[in-house]
Amino acid sequence: GAVVSQHPSRVICKSGTSVKIECRSLDFQATTMFWYRQFPKQSLMLMATSNEGSKATYEQGVEKDKFLINHASLTLSTLTVTSAHPEDSSFYICSATGGTYEQFFGPGTRLTVT
Amino acid sequence: AQSVTQLDSQVPVFEEAPVELRCNYSSSVSVYLFWYVQYPNQGLQLLLKYLSGSTLVKGINGFEAEFNKSQTSFHLRKPSVHISDTAEYFCAVSKGSGNTPLVFGKGTRLSVIA
Numbered sequence: 225g226a227v228v229s230q231h232p233s234r235v236i237c238k239s240g241t242s243v244k245i246e247c248r249s250l251d252f253q254a255t256t257m258f259w260y261r262q263f264p265k266q267s268l269m270l271m272a273t274s275n276e277g278s279k280a281t282y283e284q285g286v287e288k289d290k291f292l293i294n295h296a297s298l299t300l301s302t303l304t305v306t307s308a309h310p311e312d313s314s315f316y317i318c319s320a321t322g323g324t325y326e327q328f329f330g331p332g333t334r335l336t337v338t
Numbered sequence: 339a340q341s342v343t344q345l346d347s348q349v350p351v352f353e354e355a356p357v358e359l360r361c362n363y364s365s366s367v368s369v370y371l372f373w374y375v376q377y378p379n380q381g382l383q384l385l386l387k388y389l390s391g392s393t394l395v396k397g398i399n400g401f402e403a404e405f406n407k408s409q410t411s412f413h414l415r416k417p418s419v420h421i422s423d424t425a426e427y428f429c430a431v432s433k434g435s436g437n438t439p440l441v442f443g444k445g446t447r448l449s450v451i452a
Contacts, residue, residue, distance in 0.1 A: 255437065266445070268442045317382070325432060331380055
């Protein structure tokens with residue numbers, strides 16, 4: 225199957241700083257990427273849908289100015305958590321699709337804000 | 339809108355015993371159905387999917403699932419579990435068009451006991 229990578233796998237940052245998470249499709253062109261957030265022992269909640277070359281579509285309740293998403297190429301989308309706070313600590317997972325029914329998931333990024 | 343209900347949050351089962359993880363969905367349109375497995379601190383791995391055709395779907399690691407349209411269910415089964423099957427299992431639904439996100443159930447924690 226297709227491979228999606230995320231970087232970094234783990235990041236610890238201080239409250240008030242920003243952190244960028246990269247999501248890359250390694251062997252296919254991802255027309256759409258999705259960003260999910262997962263709290264401990266909970267399910268994945270969709271944060272936003274990102275289409276290459278256009279603005280991301282955010283789910284209700286997700287602050288677009290706080291969670292900046294850029295999908296500048298068909299193989300890369302980035303999520304920047306701006307002015308991070310401890311409540312932003314979570315597991316962030318991206319997925320990518322080339323336009324078919326199937327999404328391919330990255331391994332996730334564990335963000336801890338101290 | 340679609341929704342997914344996983345009826346059991348935790349399922350303990352002895353090694354080599356059979357297991358069934360239940361999933362029900364609701365949707366006003368035809369959907370694609372998926373089961374994913376998540377090991378600790380990792381992303382999601384696709385176990386199997388139902389798109390169309392035969393209602394009995396076989397996946398990886400000896401898992402299978404049966405799509406039942408009248409009962410709007412897509413239960414996951416394995417005839418004999420191993421310790422290594424201990425993980426979180428997520429049922430998900432998609433409207434199916436290429437760039438639509440998945441809607442996940444809350445997950446079922448399968449614990450295999452030696």
